[in-house]
Amino acid sequence: MIKQVLFAGFGGQGVLFAGRVLANTALGKGYELSWLPSYGPETRGGTSNCAVVISDRKIGSPIVTNPDILVAMNAPSFDRFIDSVSENGLAIIDSSLIIRESNRDDITRIDIAATTLAQQKQLTGLANMILLGKLFSEIALFDEADISSGMKLSVSSSRESLINLNLTAIALGSSI
């Protein structure tokens, strides 16, 4: 088993954090894994992405060029990465910010208006967690307890109050 996931969006949308929660959840289950951020000046204000690889064997390259799963949170990321999604792959799209068609009929595309939904449900800023929730339900590798301990590892102790809010947003995304 190997899952190559790419999270992409604007800096500030929490794409690196979403990847971190996925990585920490996989860590708890004993998988081999890697997490690699884009880094450099473009991470501030510009586009930002991170690659997470989960596998049951040693991971070669942590760079994901053809993601099995793309989580796209803005239009530039969608444009840049949609064609790289592997055949029969999955794209989870924040449709409140991305109104775009693609000619990929060989992949599964799931549109969730995550940013709008987050605002409606008093979860503003947690679109990333809603999309991650959907990813968790699609890959079906982890149960609620795994995700909860992955979340605890990902949030620094000074921001512990955010744990439950994040988990609520993940549960919301999973249920869609």
Place this chain on the structure above:
Amino acid sequence: MAERLLMKGNEAVAEAAILAGCIHFFGYPITPQTEVAAYMSKRLPKIEGGVYLQAESEIAAANMVLGASAAGVRAMTSSSSPGISLKTECISYMAGSDIPCLIVNVQRAGPGLGGIQPSQADYWQATRGLGHGGAHALVFAPSSIQEMVDMVFDGFELAEQYRIPAIILSDGLLGQMMEPVIFPERKPKYIDKPWALTGHGFKREHNIVNSLYLEASELEEKNNEREQRYNEIRRLHAVADSYLMEDASVAVVAYGAAARVSGAAIDVLREQGVKAGLIRPVTLWPFPTAAIESAAEQLEQILVVEMSHGQMVEDVRLAVNGKIPVHFYGRNGGILPTQQEIINQLLELTGGVK
């Protein structure tokens, strides 16, 4: 069992240094290394006697390490390629003064300011070009964060044993990525440093840390003595890891991040019946010449894979000494060769399944 943690390479190498007894760190920001310094700036002020200092330049940071190490403590600095170039003046002085230390180079692409993406284009610098005068440092090439952590202990201990600087040649990929790591329950080993500038307290002759010998015969004697240490290191501490080499007819020779991808490519080829293996230099200086020399007896050909235009390939060719063809594949500018690219290269060389 110790806890399995998820950490960035840059943070793990810093934590490992603290566990290995290094609480004197002198740094300077540069991407993609800065997290090493940032981590130390958080941790060291909380440790009794811990010193974190941000120097005014990489040049100064290296010289602060020279001072601290000369005073007998375990000292460390880290930087990324352009910053290492600035440190090389001092590395030459440390080598000439027989001062141990640990330096981490989180390589980025060059030359000049280059880019900030990962690279292995500092191989020549690390193994050949550490300032003037023909000096060496121990050069370790981790290919995982776990290995990088373990090398920090070895780095300090061998550096002190042989009184020579040690370098961990990381890169932007290993520095920036996170993967699971287990910190070893290993107690650091310390040895006496009778040469250290501790203040003689009227109990011994005064110590001098120096690299200047105006009398040619004196300098030659000094350099010969050091060369003997270098030769012992070459004999005892050259390390290579081999993977699926028992029946291999073609081998990839790669280190660090390039070796990770090469290993994964070999796994795929093995499933297709191609008898490929991997020789991974773990130390770059001393270079594991013997391991490659003896592998060349069984192999038909070698492919060297690097994130550069080909630097280590020269050492591989010296080791093979013309016995079999040594091919090269590399990407540079900050690009890691992909698994598929390496597979294609090997298929082309072997003519498919053999």
Place this chain on the structure above:
Amino acid sequence: MAKGRIHIDEGRCQGCALCFEFCSNKVIAIATETLNAKGYHPAVVVSPENCTGCSVCALVCPDVAITVERGKD
């Protein structure tokens, strides 16, 4: 009748709102409902009739996104 007129290059704008903060005549607002191609809420002209052409907005704009005209039409 406005004494001045400004043009904001919304594509260059990064929505820092300094023009909005320093415009004493409330000519400018931040378009919180729209995003430009770079993903920012751009500054937009909402009360052109109040513009005096004083150029303070252009003076404080770090993205060099504002052109100012002054005088009679």
Place this chain on the structure above:
Amino acid sequence: MEVVYKKPHALTDVQMHYCPGCTHGIIHRLVAETIDELDIEGRTVGVAPVGCAVFAYNYFNCDMIQAPHGRAPAVATGLKRARPDNIVFTYQGDGDLAAIGTAETIHAATRSENITVIFVNNAIYGMTGGQMAPTTIVDQVTQTTPYGRNPKLAGYPVAVSEMLSTLEGTTYAVRVAVNNPAGIIATKRAIKKAFTNQLEGKGFSIVEILFSCPTHWGMSPKEALDWIEQDIYPTFPLGVYKDRTEGPSHD
């Protein structure tokens, strides 16, 4: 109506990469306006530093060079000595000019190199993600002073204009700030004087400009400008620290 304010010619059309509300862009524009007004674009050469402003070579229409970290004044010296009729300026941040490049800065001033130094000071390293700069003020929290800058461990901020004013070779040293419209106008005046000094062969001029880093200060762009006045002015008072342009010319 008549256009009274537009992008100066000496700036390219390239969109700058700076974070939203970063005031590098204002200073770039003021330098470009000065180049336009003095009509020197065709013989001006700019030296870009290492740091956030490294990409300045993409933003100015005049010839540009990218110098090794901190060495811009030495590179500028070579450019100017080789072609004295050209107008040479450096654009350097606090880390570049006042940490790694201190020696080059001081010695270009002592030689009274006939160049113009634009020194942008926002008390932090931006490009690498917000570490302590030589000009970080006491108690300021940065990534590498997570408990605030403690002078006992990390020393005091470097006052560049004051320090250079003590050197015989410094012709003009001034500290200004781009934190409000009046400050921006004053900054423009200082930059223009510093370039004019060079045109008149009067020697080394440096304009130290206090500006903001909302991203790494963790503030909104407007809050960051207010913070300059509240918290940075006491450490770095504005003013003319040296002006010997009334005296005999450098030549």
